[in-house]
Amino acid sequence: MSAAASERRSEPFLPEINTNRRRCAQLRRKPEKRSDKSAQILSKEEVALFRHSVKQNICVQMLQEGFHRSFSEVFLLLRADEEGRDLRRQAPLEQQQDKLETMRIHLSQAEQAERTGSWLVVCEQRLFLGQYFSALGDVWLSLHFYHSCVDRQPGGSRPVAEARACMAKLYLQRGELEQAKQQAELCIQQAEAGGWMDSAGRPLRLRARQTLWRIYSRLADAPLDAKDYDEALTLLHEGYSMAIESEDKQLEGDASYQLGLTYHSAGDLDRAKQFINTSMQIFGTLGNADGLGRCYKAMAKIMESEENVDETVDCLERFADISSSNGLQHNLADAYLCLGNIYYKRRQYQRASEFFLQSYEVACSLQNVDLLQRAQVWVSSARAQTVIKKYSADVVSATEAALRRLLAWKQTRPLQEVGRDGTDKTAAVWYQLTDT
Template sequence: MRRETTILSLVQVDRQVKMNAAVKRQHSSAFLPEITTHSNKWRKGTQHRWKRDSLQTGLVLDKSAQILSKEETARFRNTVKQNVCVEMLQEGCHRSFSELFSLLRSDQDRRAAAEPGSALSLQTPLEEQQDKLETIKLHLCQAEQAERTGAWSLVCEQRLFLGVHFSAPEDQLLSLHFLHSCADREQGRCSRPATEARACMAELYLKQENLEQARQQAEMCLKQAEDSGWLDSAGQPLRLRACQLLGRIHSQLADASLAASNYQKALTLLHEGYSMAAESQDKQVEGEAAYRLGLAYQCTGDHDTAKKFFNTCMQIFGTLQDADGLGKAYKAMAKSLESQGNIDGTVHCLEELADISRRNGLQYNLVDACLCLGNIFCTMHQYRRACESFLQGYDVACHIGDVALLQKAQVLLASARAHSMITKYSADVKAATPVALKRLMAWKETERHRELSADYTDHTASVWY
């Protein structure tokens, strides 16, 4: 009986639940739409795209998860030096490897021998400079491959490129190595690139003040380029470039002989330099060489020959409109004229120097010209003109703000004014005329009642000039 009652209760409960569910569906139908087949398609499309994206992501993950090869791993683990050397050996460039290894060893030895704190010791080691090592590897390997085929000009081209590429001051030894390996090799040493390499070495040795080596390389460059018509990498004839270099080198070689008063040797060197400069077709270099020759003859006391070269120098610099060069030529000419006693010519040259300097804003040259003119007028006892010149120099020195030059101008101006006053005072004493005596009495009264000052000095000077 109890079991039947329980079953009946369960049936009633189930019926009630179904009825409630039906009622709920009726009430909710007005608010929630039914799920259509289109919604099912959307759900399936979304699932499909998710599966496709997951598949693609999985492919990317698989690719990124690939294990690096032994060679790729080694590139990350090894140093720059090791990687470059291994690549050279893998390409079969064993000679290039040996050359690079020798350069690295030389760099290490130089750094080890350098004093702590020196410029060399503070530089980054060559083996740690990836760009340089990669550049050396590339062009050395190309040169070695060209050498195997007998293309000697191409070999020299690659080595010349390296010699010119390393132009920084700290890379001079590296540059010289590649330039020498280009110019001094058995095959190809008479080619155009090897000839240009000699010009580059001459310039580099000239910077290092190794004048004998510079002259040797420049002369060999001139000999190889004499009848070739070759142009350098910048399009300049190699023969003219060698002539320009020899002109500069001979001028600097002559300096040591002039310092030792060996004028004959100095003149020989300067004449050779002037001849090379004239052949170079570079008027600036030719003008400088003529100026140097004039100074050398001036030192020997041969002022007539010196003036000839100074005139040549003036013509060249005047054509070039080089105010600085023209000014120093006029100053040198004035010195020779003064030594010969030609004061009028000296004054004319110094006045030209002052005008050129004033027009071109060469303030220091202008002060120099004014002070030189003042000294000339003092020797001529023309103290009024001397004071005018010294005063112009003083004003320009004030504008420049050069204390040493200002003090020099002050001393010269004060000395000229003092000489002017003494000369006028002595003349009045000797004359003893009423007018002269009146001036002397006025000066005496002024001296008694005024203290010496800058303003008073100016007032007194104005009385006597």
């Protein structure tokens, strides 16, 4: 009986409260599991991002935000890209998300500003897009946005003037010189009136003049090729004026140098020397060793045309010294070739051979095959002329001593070894490579 009583006492008198609490907690946690599942379900918009193409998502977003004009412009650009893709050989624009997203953002901002009449903001947004695509090499897109910038405010503003400067540069790169000239001139007119700076803080009037000098220089190429020096000089003088007004001394030196070369080609040696001297002074002040060397080479050609050999050699030696002291190895090889040619024309073949050989050695150090081959030909020619000079004299004289020398030279010819100083090292050689 005591055992039965102890069993009854071991059973709890009250129901287990903790068990009910655990059950309630489990019941409360069940809805939380359902909420986790619902959080993993993507929205319709999120699903569309994965299902649809980049182009469709961008276009839909613009339409949803109410920028219908921006949508139309992007759509037309995508169609134009598809039509001209074979010519540009680029990836389809519709697959390039960064470009499409950039267009969406800035075209939307431009459209929003246009609604409120903020035309300056409109032009700035389109100028930004033009510069963005220009940096990426998409010239056709860049030109589209530059033109759209100009069309929004044809009367002119800072962004419009800068867009014209950018267009002038792009048209110059494409070889459309008349278009480039027109845009540069309009930029100068608008920039002069407004006194505007570009995005980098440079005066737009100076920037446009720099571009205009390059345009005039390119325009002069055709008359120069046709040897129409009057037309070429007219264009180059226009460019020279632009270079001076650009306040860029390097540009002024280049323009003066080009005029000097053209006057030399036209046969006006006095004017040629005048402009080359001007260029020489500018490059000397700037410390431009390459430009200074080019001027001495040009002056040497002018002196050669005047048959002033001593001055020609002096200019070429200065050209060589400047190139050597400034590490301009390609110019140095060119200077040695020019000096060798001067002595070659004067029939001083031994001296010419020495300069040609120096040019050859510099070309070897540069690993410039074209220059090396030219120097090789001149070295061979100069040395051959040195031998021929004595050989011809013996053939003409036909004396017994001359015939012996000819026979001895013929027998030892395959064994000859010519040294760097231009002399034959074989003991039996009769024809030394020296001038007499």
